[in-house]
Amino acid sequence: MTVVLLIADGARPDTLTRAIASGRAPALARLAAEGDERVITSVFPSVTGPAYLPFLTGCHPGRLGIPGIRWWHRSSRRARSYVGIEAMVADRDLHPDHPMLFESVPQAIAALSPFNRGLTRTQRLDGSAAFWLRLAWHHFRGDLPGWLRFEQEFAAAFTRRVREERPPFAMLALPGIDKCSHRFGHEAFDVLHAVEVVDATVAQLQRDADRAGRTIEIWITSDHGHATVTAHDDLAEHLRAEGYGVRAHPWTMTGGDDVAVMVSGNAMAHLYLDLASRERHGWDHHRARWSPLVEWLLRRESLDLVLLPLGPDRCEVHGRERGMAIVSRADDGHYGYRMVTGDPLGLLATAGRASALDRLDTAAAHALTADTEHPDALVQILALTNSSRSGEILCSAAPGWDFRERYEPIPHRSCHGALHREQMRVPLLMSHRASGIPRRTVDLYPSLLTALGQRPRTPIDGISFR
């Protein structure tokens, strides 16, 4: 048997259901009818790179030391960005103590995964310099029809290798839906062309398996959703105008030592304070000097949530015009939410409680938040703010906004990155039915291992639904 994981990068649940309803995705329609179709939640930040780690390791990205697609490395006082050439060092930045799926399945093959630890060059379809030159050519020119032709070609190369080598596990990421959504908007007709590439790949895999009389399990999900963006609030530029010394991509070597603005997706940002310091401190250490900056942020229409980590397992959550509450996790792993000046996540009205929620395990914390504006917020906030590589202030954008105006190869009409419903919810389509409850993308890793006859070797965040 071969287990195939297809990442339809940037696909919202309704992107796939719309394609199925329009009759343009017959192979996906068959999966939904004969297998299982669910909506699960991704991670914060909901951005390519960090949001692949759940499938590959079963852990939230903050725990693995990858807090964003861009982040500030305090100890070396340098910025990181996996958008360009530094994508090559992503595997090295990853904490070594959690095995990756590829390390558990020695004959796996993969294409276009942002993390590749455990794969040899021949196991990667994207292992050659020629491949990366072509990829960069299409990516930086912003030529989407050219990109989709390129994607069709390497999807064909992928299905050919699955047919010929019969690997136990094969993963293919297809970024076309994400690229078309950024450029045209996630609701645009052009996005369907990218869904057709995913559909054709599934159809080919199933045809090949039927012809050879082999069993194939197909799992399709996405790393993040998409939300329409109509205005860009370039936080780095505006902070410079306020007189702060700011470092932000692409100019990270100079600019001053007050704040580093590291944007992901582009609807979330880590703000790192006092860059001369190589140590990360909790908000109480910074409160006296930096409260005016937080007040300035909370006056901006672009802000939905401002997170101020207080220390391990405790974080102030400020909602614009909705006050502040504290999210916490007790030693026994139960989550709590306590109103201080308001209910920024809107959870207390839902739960019918006066001022606090406590003793929520991860399943209850998910159930309580899954259908709100901020799905899985309690778990996701602490999973990210606990990371030693996260900023001192974390910003999540309001619907319609992102935090970066310039320097994109494609002008963004749709975005992701935020801890917000449209960006956090992703589809899960499978050729078989789940026996448990799929909740989060971290659940995929243990479930895939179960399908492969294995178990996780280290403690992880996900729970198998296989």
Ligand SMILES: [Zn+2]
């Ligand atoms: Zn994207």
